Amino acid sequence: MCEQENGPDPRSGDAVAERKRDLRERLLTARRHTPQEVLDARAASLGAHVLAIPEVAFAGTVAAYVSMGTEPPTDAVLAALHARGAHVLLPVLLGDNDLDWAPYEGPDSLRDAGRGLREPATTPLGVDAVASADVVLVPGLAVSADGVRMGRGGGSYDRALARVGENALRVLLLHPDEIDQDVPAAPHDQRVDVVVSAEGVVRFTA
Ligand SMILES: Nc1ncnc2c1ncn2[C@@H]1O[C@H](COP(=O)(O)OP(=O)(O)OP(=O)(O)O)[C@@H](O)[C@H]1O
Ligand SMILES: [Mg+2]
Structure with missing residues (x-):
């Protein structure tokens, strides 16, 4: 049989999964090759852009995450939200990759959860707790020109975002060169409303 007959059908879910794998590999390699001083230099402007989004500034409850490795750092954003009295929820990774949510009680309240993850040590509130968020800050690796997100x-986050209220603002944090990618989309892939990088804020229209 020729390769064309054996290759993945470009319309099938397998082809989407394969293209996502390739894109993830390319973007993770780019992150690994970004000098630490470049990552550090982006941190302050990323945080300032996130905190200046009006919905973030006024949110009562923000579901967020603790960044790891070469991800755009969230520590300063979490601390600032907590300091101004926002209710901040953080994910707790479950065995099936679903996310539970527990309250953030300040920088000293996180524990090492292995594999570079830091998680809240507080009591988890359940997978549906994310529905109470006014704003959801999510990690990822890429976003398309129309807001389709790709993660690791x-x-x-496809499961978590499916539980978020329809009026909540979904905000993805990325590095500048990860925006406007040709993201292969499957029906389960969730979109975001906004992407923030060190270079600024982009809002997607519905
Ligand atoms: N609602 C869901 N329930 C169960 N499995 C799901 C759901 N949504 C997606 N999945 C499964 O998760 C797997 C990975 O999905 P996908 O490639 O879209 O990950 P991702 O969006 O990059 O990951 P993440 O959301 O963790 O950042 C797929 O096999 C997909 O079927
Ligand atoms: Mg997805």
């Missing part, structure tokens, strides 16, 4: 491949 666990499907965690």
Whole structure:
């Protein structure tokens, strides 16, 4: 049989999964090759852009995450939200890659959860707690020109975002060169409303 007959059908879910794998590999390699001083230089402007979004500035409850490795850092954003009295929820990764949510009680309240993850040590409130958020800050690796998000491949945020209220603002934090990518989309892939990088804020229209 020729390769064309054996290759993935470009219309099938397998082809989407394969293209996502390739794109993830390319973007993760780019992150690994970004000098630490460049990552550090982006941190302050990213945080300032996030906190200046009006919905973030006025949110009563923000579901967020603790960044790891070469992800755009969230520590300063979490601390600032907590300091101004916002209710901040953080994810707790479950065995099936779904996300539970627990309250953030300040920088000293996180524990090492292994594999570079830091999680809240507080009591989890359940997978549906994310529905109480006015704003959801999510990690990822890429976003398309119309707001389709791609993450690391666990499907965690596709599940979590499906539980978020329809008036909540979904905000993705990325590095500048990860925006406007040709993201392969499957029906389960969730969109975001806004992407923020060190270079600024982009809002997607519905
Ligand atoms: N609602 C869901 N329930 C169960 N599995 C799901 C759900 N949504 C997505 N998945 C599964 O998760 C797997 C990974 O999905 P996908 O490639 O879209 O990950 P991702 O969006 O990059 O990951 P993440 O959301 O963790 O950042 C797929 O096998 C997909 O079927
Ligand atoms: Mg997805």
